[in-house]
Amino acid sequence: MTCHALALRVPASADPGPVLDAAVRGWWPELPDRWPVLWHDEVPARFAEHRLRAELHRPVTEGGPAFRAVLLRYEDGGAHLVLVAHHALLTPGVLQDIAHVLLGHRPATEVTVPLGCDKPPKGPHRPRIDWATGEEGAGDRTGVVTVPVPAGAPAAALVLARYEHRDPGDGLPAYATVLDEVGPVDPTFSHRLPFQSAPFPLTLVPRGTTVELHHQLRHIDEASARAFARHLTHVHAQLGHRPLAEIELIPHEEAERLLPPPAGIPRPAVPSRIDTAFDARADRHPDAPALTHDGTTTTYGALRERAERLAAGLRAAGVRPGDRVGVRLERGADLVATMLAVLKAGAAYVPMDPAHPEERLDRTARDADVRLVVRDTAPYLGAARTDRPRNRTPRDLTPKDPAYVIHTSGSTGRPKGVVVPHANVLALLDATREDFALTAADTWTFFHSAAFDFSVWEIWGALLTGARLVVVDHWVARSPEDFHALLVRESVTVLSQTPSAFGQLRAVDRGAKEGLSVRLVVLGGEALDTRPLLGWFDRHPEDRCRLVNMYGITETTVHVTAATVTRREALAASRSVGRPLPGWSVSARDERGRPLPTGAAGEIWVGGAGVALGYLGRPELTAERFVNDPYGPGRWYRSGDLGRLRADGSLEHLGRIDSQVKVRGYRIEPDEIRAVLLEDPVVTAAAVVLSGDAFEDAAGVRIDAYVVADGDTGDVRRRAARLLPDHMLPTTVTRVPVLPLTPNGKLDRDRLPAPEKPVSVPAPTGDLVTALTGVWEEILGVPVGPDDNFFELGGNSLYAIRVGTALRERGLPALSMRLLYTHPTVQALSLAMADE
Template sequence: NRVDLTFDTSGNRSPAELIDEVESARRQEVPRFAAEIDEMSNATTGVLETVLRDPGHTYLPCQSAPFPLTLVPIVETGGHTTLEVYADPASVDADTARRFGQWVARVVNGLRDPSPRRRGVFGEAVAPLGAGVRAPVSGGRIEHLVARHAHERPDAVAVTHGRRTLTYGALDEQSIWAARGLHDRGVGPGDRVGICLDRSVDLVVMMLAVLRSGAAFVPMDVRHPPDRLVYTARDADVRLVVTELEIGGGWDGVPVVTPAELSVSASVPGDVDWAVGGDGAPAYVVYTSGSTGRPKGVVIPHRAVPALMASTATEFAPTPGDTWSMFHSPAFDFSVWEIWGALSSGGRLVIVPYWISRSPVEFHTVLADEHVTVLSQTPSAFVHLAAADRDLEPLSALRLVVFGGETLDPRVVLPWLDRYPESRCRLVNMFGTTETTVHVTAHTVTRRDGLTGTPTVGDPLPGWEVVVADENGHPLPPGVAGEIYVGGAGVALGYLHRPGLTAGRFVAAPGGARWYRTGDRGRIRDDGRLEHLGRLDSQVQIRGFRVELGEVRSVLLDDPVVAAAAVVPSGRPEDPAGIAIDAYVVAAGSATETETETVAAIRERVARFLPEHMVPRTITVVDALPLTLNGKLDVTRLPAPVPRSVSHTAVEPQDGPLAEVGTAQTLTDIWESVLGVPVSLDDNLFELGGNSLCAIKADGMMRRLGLPALPMRELYRHPSIRGICGTLARLYPPRPDT
């Protein structure tokens, strides 16, 4: 039986007084267990008295260590006390045992201190990783990084998108004209401007133009649901939105302008005063998933981006001869590293169209044709690219692959290292968050890492600092897991319009600095490097995006037909591409539809508010949510998720040569394997729980079975087995007999 008693150990009280207090509490609070406690208490009190009251007696509790780690206090003549540590070498190594003993001694000495003081996370006990490592000379505003190259190398190509290219000189000039157009519409320092453009040259021009105007840009993904886009624009209180996207119902009163309209209507650029503020001003606001049910904006200052680029300049040695790919959504902060990493170093940025980014084979072709040297990937995307690479010609120009956005299992890189030796292509695993400007640490991934599977994310970048703390904010020694705190050059200004949330997550440190509580779990290794061990809260990582399960649940509960809801992650951690969300709902008493109709209606509404990666893979209707004795959700008692009901229509024969190889049946087998549910001829594969990563998996299986390539855009236009067969028949018509 366990009884928790709390005692005040502060003040200058003797060990005898503490022992008396323990005995008194025992007698008063736990009389039911008096007999059992008497026996234990007598033994425990005897040990304490021996160690603390009788310096002349040596206490030897055992001849050999009975536990993996055993501590024995020894009181020598004269009162000096030592702590002997016995460790089972099979369980605890000698260095860990030694450090543990030192920390126990420190705690005991702290109790004996007559004037103890509380030490927070920034006390002297544990120095943060990276402390004392000065940041490289950096600072300034982001647009200055580009202007320097426009002045020195105006004819060098800055951005490539398909057949369209833009030199540094042209990029600089076009951004100035667009900035003048923004100025004419009242945009100035302190404002925010929404940018909702597809991946394009115009996207980069507009980002640079907003920065030149003194405002901060708010990037939005054109493929997010309209309701989410409108919410973001209103929550960010943007002055206007630069977009070519037409939304039914409009942007809720927010002014809208196209890139062409900005440039055509702009007055003479020379009339503008470009003294737009210092490097501490906001540069951009990226919206991330929020636990309250709505996304929250993270405000990043200008100085953080040049600091990030300066901190990696020596390590990664970017040059004007490098070609970087922009693979990620502009609403995902990994793109900050891709865009400004290329342009700050004078390199060339190759913009990868969305549909090509969804097809590993087509993406591989772009990497080869454009001679990309620096590639950034989430582990989810890299797994599929590496699989496609095995059947294609090696990428001869690639020298650096940067992983970020989600946890990397280093075992997945082993096949890649077979084709690309470490001396030819360097793999770097980086940990970071949106609130700390993309990246915080860096670790070169080796074959040894792949064989051991160690989740190391390395050392802090110069100018960044990391500490691991317990739930009270106290620093933890190496080897002990806790929450990761990040300080230094990349810490955000806070959450937009969220002072309470900002105060709770951005904490003060001595000297006026601010540190960010990441909510990530980690520990410091013996060699001083950081290990990332997942999340401490309900956040999950899906395709590089951090998703608050609370936001998904909140959207479900907003539906009038849902009385209660629970959201849980599914998939295996070692397969980041397979991580998804399963939802369970209790239908409201007013619901009159069948269960199938209810699920379809709920899914349709959810898709109007959440981006694709946040839409639950399955929605299961239950009579009630199982609860623990404490009234919390009992995840272990949730039933297996129920996929969307399907009609088991027999696969019909197809016209043309595709029927000869049983294409329809083969495709059915492939998609049933990917989705794990029965698939009929006319089922919408995305309504069965499919997503872009499922499509990539299916595409890879099709190629291995010798089927023709299926453009990803066509799959989204015709997302059924019948539709795929029709598309293949249209794209690959039978050859005429000769």
């Protein structure tokens, strides 16, 4: 129960004891258990201040007297009368009236002293204050900082809004309050303590020309409270003199101190390119295994020889240094050899996933202005002259040349091509090689699409460290059982996965008889929920398998930070993505690029070795997102991600600032989907909304489209599928007469109708058909008819895996992912499974 206290100077000869005894008998004649007595204490002069403070902060016994009265007499003369009471029994104003009675200023008969009339403010039960670090074991202890400003509410609201990256018009958060009335100001009292333990984690008490900042130490540590006080003072001084948007949270000098030190960019002794670094490996160990695919292993020497023949063929086809070459091949040895060949020809490769729609691939090729697209290696191998020197790489190429262009989702409907130079990839390997103990003894997997930048880490991480790269076929990647068997068979030691894919692999691993050889798991591409990892640690102890969560962006070369996840982090449900890699820098900034204090949420800026050259053919967007630091040297990428830096230098990723999201590891702009829908001739207006929590259940994320149309919308989704890959295709397309808007003219999501669901169609009889229908309805959450397409009902690759798992658990025939993709209806799939 919260207590409050006051103290007043009295002469050393004063003795208010008799007045107190008479007064309380008159106020509460029938409540003798509430009658206090006056305690006396003789205090040495050197302990006077300490003893007074201790008495002001000592709570009264719950259920005892209504208040405590103590007379402190000091040996050098003078005394203090200290009164302490529960808020629930006596208000601060009533306690002041009691003090005046004891001083003889007013007769007791003129003072009304009700009990149980005060209801002190109550803070949230378990507040989360991300910008501060609470002190473990602090209990109810409260710290107090005095701030030299006359009023606290406006400045405090602005400071906390900046800390939390929200609108200051929303007022104070639930964990903070400003107490405007803690009892009338009375100069009689030398000390007034409105509460011994602050009722809110952060409570501001105006004191005339100052504000007292009372903070619960279990939530807000002393250093964070003092930093808040500094920022409150700085902001208050600017109020009324600057527009809100121009008000600085912290002084310029403090902002400069918060900047990370210049990144120590790791560089090899001799700057190198991807192709020359690979050649150095091949020169030293030409017979070492480089790549395994479908049971066939290619050595480093053979892979280099094939890449050089392809490079000669590309040059014969007109490819010149500085060109861009589309690579549209299935995962395999030829894909890797072709990428290497493009680099040897002095060009940059543009990966094009064959699984993407034809029209989207055509747009990618046009956007990148490719010299040519490699769909088959045979013509280029045939065009190569066998009498050419072994290595024809042009001599004037440098590590700063573009190595690849990977396209990410764009809000205009046009994907953005990110141009990354060779040096960035080499820097990434140099930054992780020692920490991750990457050696030629490792075996990696090439699991991800070449159009997804995780593949850059997988392919070159393996080949530039002398390791063996195992290619994972498209269909094996979609079957956790087959993938697990591949990991066992090939003794894979380094595994890279999105958390979504890793969750499916863990489910298979739990029941597997054969153990894995994996010693390093790198997770990235989307938010990681650490809680389900406890089961993995049971089978794969931390001293045998290291699990690393990495935050990264295509524009900053795959990875930016790394955090080793242990059982401790899993138990704490940690969302930290760790510290920056050597050579990389991260900073949290406000909307004007100003550094934010530790713990405050803002846009993540990334600098250092991984920053890409920019967006291909998009100078305005490049200038907007790749910026020079207004507070110091260096070029930074404005990520559009929200995050905060901790005192230990680690980063917490808090999601996107804009509408961009990640779905199963892929970065998606809802506006790109909307732009594609608006290209449909019948669509006049469109909106795209996402539902579900990617952090809790990546498979459950839904993309729902709403359209206003002049004609039949039955084929809108099918037409969108010509341009959008599966992970971007809306689950539903719902027709509405008009898009509901807020008074500010923005889409009013709350007034959108529920997405249209397929109408249930009676399923044909048959045990397998019935079982399939039941499993689909359970997983998809919609009625399923015999001819309904699994993927048009909202299915995706993760749901497909769950279908296979559910069938296996029910003792039904095994389901291959290829079969589901090629026979996506209950009717067709049941017949195909029966024939197998």
